[in-house]
Amino acid sequence: MAAVLPLVGAVGVGSAAYAHHAFAAEFDANAPVLLKGKVVTVEWVNPHTWIHINVPNTDAKGKAAQGTTFNWAVEGGTPNTLLRTGINKSSLPVGTEIVVRGYQSKDALCETHPKTKVKTCKANGRDVTFPNGCKLFVGSSGTGAPRDGSDASEGGQASKCAAGAA
Template sequence: MQTGTSFKIRISALACGVGLALLAAPTASVAHHAFAAEFDAAKPVAIQGTVTKARFVNPHSWIYIDVKNKDGSVTNWGFEFGTPSGLRANGLSKDQVAPGTPIRVNGFRAKNGGPFGYATALTFQNGRKVQTGSAPDAPTRPAGN
């Protein structure tokens, strides 16, 4: 009888674990946002600055750049862009955007009004341009692209 009870407990535990996994799976996909949820297609941005950090992570990579303001102060901007594999497919690697690299970012401002945006393209000092955005609902041609 001990064996039967132990078997039932294991099956119950397994069923609970599978149920919890199934409940958690939709949460991840619901949490993923669309471009329109955070960024404003009516507010294109094209700014130049110096890379301070690049994070090639899933589901969205980020680049941070210091931008000199008209008054001489500096604002650190953060731009979301595509997946690491998408960026590699477009010819961009993390070592190409090492801290200290001067770049131009084209994209769209965040709806929250802060120094954040969605990058559709990066342009290097030598004129090389790399498409960085991959959101299916993002506009494809902001100002300066």
């Protein structure tokens, strides 16, 4: 019995690690999003960072609807992954206008916070473009997200771009 427990533990840990990186379980590769908004906060935590941005609701022509804003919680890679691409905790100060390219959550629902009444939508971030045009990969390598060359591990140039550099 004692010999079986370590094996069961190893199998359980392996399954949890695989499930943690299952992009396809939570996000829709056929539902890309392009979000332009201002950074509200950044959660620099494991296992994934979260970039919260306020995005104005727009009509079909791209014109902002008066007073309607959505908060998007964008899942990024681990802090260590982002550090390797040039992003650190201070690279995304509150108020910075960024463009995020990524994939919407499969549920495609934007939940309304009961107290603040702010609608929050969720996406997996692929890359972030800063006001100076600098684009950096913010996703997790090996998650199953579509490959497009922006991940430094895919041969992209993200690691050569300094966050916030003019």
